[in-house]
Amino acid sequence: MRLLVPALALALSLPLAVAAQDIEKVNGEISVDAGQHAGDLHSVNGGIQVGANAVVQGASTVNGSIHLGDNAQASSLHTVNGSLTLRTGSRVTGEVESTNGDISLDSRAEVGGNLANVNGTITLNHAHIGGGVATSNGDVTIGEGSRIDGGLVVREVHGRNWPNRDPEIIIGPHAVVNGTLEFRRDVVLEVSDSAQIGAVRGATPKHFSGATP
Structure with missing residues (x-):
């Protein structure tokens, strides 16, 4: 035995x-x-x-x-x-990063570290980021009920091949962004009346009511 x-x-x-x-x-x-x-x-x-x-x-x-x-x-x-x-309920314990590509998180998806790209949209839908979110040249939608614990940064861009359009940053209803929201280039920042955000540097929030701006 x-x-x-x-x-x-x-x-x-x-x-x-x-x-x-x-x-x-x-x-x-x-x-x-x-x-x-x-x-x-x-x-x-x-x-x-x-x-x-x-x-x-x-x-x-x-x-x-x-x-x-x-x-x-x-x-x-x-x-x-x-x-x-990242589909519903999926989890990444560390970092999520793309240089040229969209990043999307469905309901209850979670990233323990930072989430970042250079070019491409970032979309969170009832998702959680334990670190920060960063981009250089893409729209960011922090959808309803989503949470970021490490702040949000939109970096400056260099060179002549970047689009002239300013990125649109939307903080949706009941979303939470802890830490600083830092914008090193011009953006359009739209924040729901029911969202909770930290200090804002480099942009002036435009508030909206309802589901979308």
């Missing part, structure tokens, strides 16, 4: 060890099925799909989007050219 116990423990651990292996590709999409476990996911030219209730470590790609399914978990998400999507 004593010999069976270690053998049984090893047998039970093998599926988890196999499932938690890293996955790397140069060309092609990486997909983790619903409910499965995996290690770090790395792609150069291809998107990454993480199914509902799946658990992975970091997910990163150069050219491609990353999609985190309902209630899925990851330690971090990074892409250079592509969008990042």
